[in-house]
Amino acid sequence: MSTSELAWFKSSYSGGGGDxxxxxxxxxxxxxxxxSKDTGRQSLAVSRDAWSAFTTLAADSRV
Known part of the structure; x- marks a missing residue:
């Protein structure tokens, strides 16, 4: 499956300015x-566990 066939999405916290x-x-x-500004570049692949840990840490640091 190529990256163009994947369902890509942005966080609801992303600003409307595109930066x-x-x-x-x-x-x-x-x-x-x-x-999101350069979708032709290679994507970074991380395990689901690593992504979960990252998003948990990011959410905790916003408070």
Whole structure:
């Protein structure tokens, strides 16, 4: 499956200005992350456990 066939989405916290946004796509066992402004570049693949830990830490640091 190519990255163009994946369902990419942005966080609801992303601003409408289009700057500093990432998109993620879910695959079995992995989360793909890419720059929303340059979707032609290779995506970063991280385990679902690593992504979960990252998002938990990011959410905790916003408070």
């Amino acid at each position: 500093n946004c990432i998109e993620v796509a879910l695959r079995p066992g992995v989360v793909l992350v890419r720059d």
